Amino acid sequence: MDERSKIAILGFGLEGKAILEYLQKHHYPEITVCDRNEKLKNEMPGGASVQLGKQYLDGLDKFEVIFRSPGIPFLTPQIQAAKLAGAEVTSVIGFFMDQCPCPVVGVTGTKGKGTTSSLxxxxxxxxxRQAGVDVFLGGNIGRPPIEFLDQLNANCIVVLELSSFQLQDMKKSPHYAVLLNTTTDHLDYHADRDEYLRAKESLLAHQHKDCVAVLNKDYEYSKYYKPLVKGKLYWTSIKEKMDGAYVSDDRLFVGKEKICDKNEIALVGAHNIENILMAAVIAKELGADIKNISEVVTTFKNLPHRLQFVRELRGVKYFNDSYSTTPETSMxxxxxxxxxxxxxxxxxxxGLDYGRWAEKILTKKSLRTVILLGQTTDKMEKALIEAEEKLSTSGFAPTKVLRRKKLEEAVVEAYAEAEEGGVVVMSPGAASFDMFENxxxxxxxxxxxxxKLK
Incomplete structure (x- = not known):
């Protein structure tokens, strides 16, 4: 890509705006913003052409470089046709990776990316701070990394949270790769499970022998990704001792050094132990000392919408886990x-399967009531009925199932059902788009x- 290239930016959200600002700052004159939203015409900065409305993807083959926003599927026919016609299809993340002068840590997985990246x-x-190294956080969390590209030098470190959408057309892998648990998600976006898994492969596919990867031995799909590792591989586990990080006698270790006891962890949620172990391996590999690692683990609280503590009222604690959009995260x-x-x-x-989720709900003895709402209500209730029939001979916890149409009604019902000393947790196990923007x-x-509860 040079300053004479005809450039299209597909989608004018956070990343689209960031790449337009960067390209204009660096004097790329021929830029067209393509977006479905016709109202953007009044918001567009000077110097950029626009292609708005239902036909915003028409004629992409006239462009030499196409920046695809994460929300537009990689396999969109118009994008693939432009690619066949010779257009370079990239993304903000792909462009950033090509230009970045310093080491990059990439974190992906179905869930836990934001917490692990932040850790x-x-x-x-x-x-x-002690070594004079500047560290930046971006990607799917924080801000688009293109915003701080001009501030980087060889002495910096960048940590990126990367979704499957962002990885699909990436042609350069991060030097340090952390691959968390991978389950079926975004099947409304990806063609099938295999395409989703292949998107995640990009985190490792373009690494070389000097790179580093961290995998969790306990995860089913780790064996799928292991053959892709070309450099140093560290394993983590909560079940057995590993060369990277592990749990033993209720204590967390990275290498041979103790991080802390399990009861000292500030994060709520047993699954966060896995995130902590993987974060600790990368941090240590990049020079963090055990004192700093331990301090973060014992003080770092849950991110917003990720088992976030909201308040305690009349002996009941309320937790917001709205980021939970899969059955596994709700479990x-x-x-x-x-x-x-x-x-x-x-x-x-x-389009996700709630069979295992339903079995977890019915066999978790401390779970008293499930309040269902949204588009998946019938599907979840059916899964619970089928699970009840399946488990009828083995015994399970008596779980009350209620249906409500509005979130406010569900919260009021939860307040009425809750017991002193208990918790109310909203962990949807489904996306939000039927009732909310995000x-x-x-x-x-x-x-x-x-x-508002009293």
Whole structure:
């Protein structure tokens, strides 16, 4: 790509705006913004052409470089046709990786990316201050990394949270790769499970022998990704001792050094132990000392909308886990509590299977009531009925199932059902798009309703 290239930016969200600003700052004159939203015409800065409305993807083959925003599927026919016609299809992340002058830590997986990326960032930031190293956090969390590209030099470190959408057309892998648990997600976006898994492969596919990868021995798909590792591989586990990080006698270790006892961890949720172990391996590999790692682990609280503590009222604690958009993450939230629990679940149907989720709900003894809402209500209730029939001979916890149409109604019902000393957790296990703009809006509404309770 040079300053004479005809450039298209597909999608004018956070990343689209960031790459337009960067390209204009660096004097690329021929830029066209393509977006479905016709109202953007009045918001567009000077110097850029626009192609708006339903036909915004028409004629892409006239461009030499196409920046695809994460929300537009890589396999969109118009994009693939432009690629066949000779266009270079890239993304903000792909462009950043090509230009970045310093080491990059890439973190991906179905869930846990934001927490793990933030843990690594905090661990490195603590040590970096002492060593004069600047650390940056971006990608799917924080801000588009293109915004700080001009501030980087060889002495910096960048930590990126990367979704499958961002990885699909990436042709350069991060020097340090952390691959968390991978389950079927975004099947409404990807063609099938295999395409989703292949998207995650990009984190490792373009590494070389001097690179570093961290995998969890306990995860089913780690064996799928192991053959892709070309450099140094560290394993983590909560079940057995590993060369990277592990748990032994309720204590966390990275290498041979103790991080802390399990009961000293500030994060809520047993699944976060896995995130901590993987973060600690990368932080240590990049020079963080054990004191800084331990300090972060014992003080770092849950990120917003990720088992976020909201308030305690009349002996009941309320947790917002709106970021939970898969059955597995809702199951992890339920497993985080052994006190009487009320679960609010349901949302937009992405075509996921709720069989295992239903079995977890019925066999978790501390779970008292499930309140369903949203598009997945019928699907989840059917899964619970089928699980009840399957488990009828083995015994299971008596779980009450309620249906509500609005989140406010669900919160009020949860308040009425909750027991002193127990918890209410909204962990939907489904996306938010049937009722809300995104998971943040859903989580913020939950928080607002909880704070209104008296």
């Amino acid at each position: 690594i960032y905090e661990m490195l930031k603590q040590s970096g 992890a939230a339920v497993d985080s509590f052994d006190v009487p629990t009320i679960l609010i679940a349901g949302g937009y149907d992405k 998971y943040k809006e859903r989580g913020n509404e939950f928080i607002a309703h909880v704070r």
